[in-house]
Amino acid sequence: MVTFQSQVLVLNASYEAINVCNLRRAIKMIVKGKARSEEVSESSEIRAASLNIKIPLVIRLVSYVHIPHLAIKFSRKNVFVRDQYMCQYCGAKPTKQLLTLDHVMPRSRNGNTGWENMVVACLKCNNQKGDRTPVEAQMALKRKPKAPTIISHLHPNHQSYDPSWKKYLYL
Ligand SMILES: [Zn+2]
Missing domain, CATH: 1.10.30.50 (DNA Binding (I), subunit A)
Known part of the structure; x- marks a missing residue:
């Protein structure tokens, strides 16, 4: 079920996945013209007084944001x-x-x-x-260990990704 706490994937203007935010914040960014929807839910829309927006699943920033420290610290x-x-x-x-x-x-x-x-x-x-x-x-690993990305770190439970995120995360 979609709520204002539902998670939305945020892409940089370059289509690189950079963050995860909640739906409320994603809509704010769209309304302010800071981001556009890349993937929307076909099933639901949000209706407000002068607002009629399809629920975003993935948004993309209008202007590129330079993010210098994407690497997660090893600890x-x-x-x-x-x-x-x-x-x-x-x-x-x-x-x-x-x-x-x-x-x-x-x-x-x-x-x-x-x-x-x-x-x-x-x-x-x-x-x-x-x-x-x-x-x-003779003890096999469940998966090959590798450095996490910012997204896998923020959102380690892969099962809960919306399928529409997949092509941006290279899962
Ligand atoms: Zn064990």
Whole structure:
């Protein structure tokens, strides 16, 4: 159901996805002429006194905004956010206390501490894996770890994307 809190994808004038905002803010930007709808919901319209707007799902800024720091800082907390507090080996979502970070390529074998080599693992899987690679331990990763984008960081639960966002996010 569409509400004023529904999420709208914001594109730069260059079509690059840069943010997610709520519907209320998206409509304000359209009314002020700062953004235009790129994708709209066919099913519903918002009617106000002098306003008759199709519900935007994706909007694009009229003028290009330079955004210098799109990279998400690597940190423990941000790895947990990226992996949605889910063990990347068994898929369990236990309480935070039972979750750790695992070096996919063990540190003892020069595995680095960065986005591509760190994943959330439950204590059980972490112990089971020990100082082995996923192949050696026969423990497959749920997905290949990589640095998050600004959008995946703001909106880590991919299932809740509107399908119309997909072509802008290269999912
Ligand atoms: Zn696990």
